[in-house]
Amino acid sequence: MTEMKSNFQGKHGHPDIVVSMPSGPDFGAAPILSFFEDAVRQGTVFRAGETVQMGWMMLMLKETESGELDVWEPRFGAVPIVWERGASKTYRQLIVQKSVAEQLCLEPSFPSLRQSGVISPDFMTSSNFQMFRESSAGTSSGWLFTTEENQSTDGRLASLFEIAGKRPEVIPFLAMPASSSVVLKDGKVKISYGKVEVTSDSNELLRRLQASDLID
Known part of the structure; x- marks a missing residue:
């Protein structure tokens, strides 16, 4: 220690x-x-x-x-x-959240773990997921967590702390600013901001995030 x-x-x-x-x-x-x-x-x-x-x-x-x-x-x-x-x-x-934002030449926009996000009913159980961020305001982080297969409109609010505790895979991406998106599918990650995107196929940091304990 x-x-x-x-x-x-x-x-x-x-x-x-x-x-x-x-x-x-x-x-x-x-x-x-x-x-x-x-x-x-x-x-x-x-x-x-x-x-x-x-x-x-x-x-x-x-x-x-x-x-x-x-x-x-x-x-x-x-x-x-x-x-x-x-x-x-x-x-x-x-450090990881700052580094992820830097892959798209962005400044991090940190939410608070006490702020909320919206999760679809199948988000917590699906192996794949998608994240989309709108502007944050008050207790809302602006984050929407869902899946490609989701057909429901019955999303619910949950604190980012609760979400991250159950799906720690989202943690590296939480400081990406509004208009950002993240897609995790079949073990690969794509992060986007506007028309700019980076994938784990070509990015070493994103590849390491899927294969290591960088955030634990």
């Missing part, structure tokens, strides 16, 4: 913040900690029990016995959210 800690005491009158990486890249703790350090230097005050959005994920700050603020992230598969110590998944998913 990698653990990094800020050194605010005596400088900003702010509790030290601790970021741990129980798994994943050790260097991931540094940019997470830098985010908090920069915010504190600019006058932000973080408090125990507060949640902070990073990428599409939420981080929870919990006070330790020594008065520091420990960073925790959501555990997937549990609804409502159960928090676990560290920021490993947050960092990995942030």
